[in-house]
Amino acid sequence: MKCPVCESDSPSVFFEMDDVPLFCNILCSTKDYALAVQKGDIKLAFCGDCMHVYNSDFKPELLDYTPEYENSLHFSNKFQDYASSLANTIVEKYNIQNKSVIDVGCGQGDFLKMVCDVGNNKGFGFDPSFRDEKRQDGSISADLEIIKDYYSPKYSNYSADLLCCRHVLEHIFEPGQFMQSIRTALQNRKDAVLFFEVPNVLYTLRDMGIWDLIYEHYSYFNSFSITNLFKCSGFEVLDTYETFAGQFLCIEARLTDNSQSSELMISEDISNYVSLFQKQYAEKKDSFAKQLSEIKENNLKAVLWGAGSKGVTFLNTFKIKDEIQYIVDINPRKQGMFVAGTGQKIISPDFLREFKPDVIFIMNAIYRNEIQKMMDEFQIDVKFLTV
Ligand SMILES: [Zn+2]
Numbered sequence: 527m528k529c530p531v532c533e534s535d536s537p538s539v540f541f542e543m544d545d546v547p548l549f550c551n552i553l554c555s556t557k558d559y560a561l562a563v564q565k566g567d568i569k570l571a572f573c574g575d576c577m578h579v580y581n582s583d584f585k586p587e588l589l590d591y592t593p594e595y596e597n598s599l600h601f602s603n604k605f606q607d608y609a610s611s612l613a614n615t616i617v618e619k620y621n622i623q624n625k626s627v628i629d630v631g632c633g634q635g636d637f638l639k640m641v642c643d644v645g646n647n648k649g650f651g652f653d654p655s656f657r658d659e660k661r662q663d664g665s666i667s668a669d670l671e672i673i674k675d676y677y678s679p680k681y682s683n684y685s686a687d688l689l690c691c692r693h694v695l696e697h698i699f700e701p702g703q704f705m706q707s708i709r710t711a712l713q714n715r716k717d718a719v720l721f722f723e724v725p726n727v728l729y730t731l732r733d734m735g736i737w738d739l740i741y742e743h744y745s746y747f748n749s750f751s752i753t754n755l756f757k758c759s760g761f762e763v764l765d766t767y768e769t770f771a772g773q774f775l776c777i778e779a780r781l782t783d784n785s786q787s788s789e790l791m792i793s794e795d796i797s798n799y800v801s802l803f804q805k806q807y808a809e810k811k812d813s814f815a816k817q818l819s820e821i822k823e824n825n826l827k828a829v830l831w832g833a834g835s836k837g838v839t840f841l842n843t844f845k846i847k848d849e850i851q852y853i854v855d856i857n858p859r860k861q862g863m864f865v866a867g868t869g870q871k872i873i874s875p876d877f878l879r880e881f882k883p884d885v886i887f888i889m890n891a892i893y894r895n896e897i898q899k900m901m902d903e904f905q906i907d908v909k910f911l912t913v
Contacts, residue, residue: 532576541570547867550838560864578751586699613640625687630677631694652677679710692723705759726775731799737836832889841868
């Protein structure tokens, strides 16, 4: 077993999770289709040499992204505010005004548009899953050019003062090669700043955000392993920090010519979190199993809020059928669809006016106030369980 960051032979598996849907965020238009989705196993390995955590059972050939994939978080005001303040901060910090910005894996271009609007920049987005109808609805302005392809050295003619890459690196099977390819593509812009954002594995290991373990993610980075990856790939790391209540990890870097010291950064804390994880995971899982059986015994009407990765993983972990009947999501593209693996119907918040649930499972505490406000407006008295 070779570590994908430092190539050492030392990684060993410390946690296993079987039978998880390959995709949490596919749109399943029928219940049968949702129940029949293909599944895979997660075997988390830890490299004691560079602190990296990854799924050593990951089979990239099983994943094939299509436009049926929907993971935009931009429907939530809370998330919009976060993204917009992030765009502001980066533009200000690196003085990205009237410049060129590349967004690798730009999704539907929401974040790129923010960076361009706030700094009057010209944006180039790369994403094979971009939906063409977005060009017609006016949300893609003349300052944005979206290329429906993966970013690679063949696009080195596109200039960048800032290269963003958010929630992409964790999906890449060969992260070292991916970073090398970005390095090659940017050779003519040595002054360009890179801004990467990934899920923070410490949120899972330290804060027990255990529903973030999904098959689509090959790598689970912490500030040490991502710094080691960037250094090994010829970048100078300018900053790393956590955002979104510790759930995300950001790294800022630029190309360097200096031959980097090959010394890898390590952390005893991370090794400790890894060694405690299996036991703490089991404890957390048990406590939710108890709550779910109480709901069943008392015939309570329960729904879960958020048909994103966390919600889908929670439902599949417990193979939930009747205890939670519906999943609420504010993304209209998900409403009317069914949850991969467990088959619950995804509904809009409005549905709750009639359904009047007794319990709402909230998958992400960060959205709690937003949800509470909506329920107050509906005059629904409901118990919240933050997962
Ligand atoms: Zn390693």
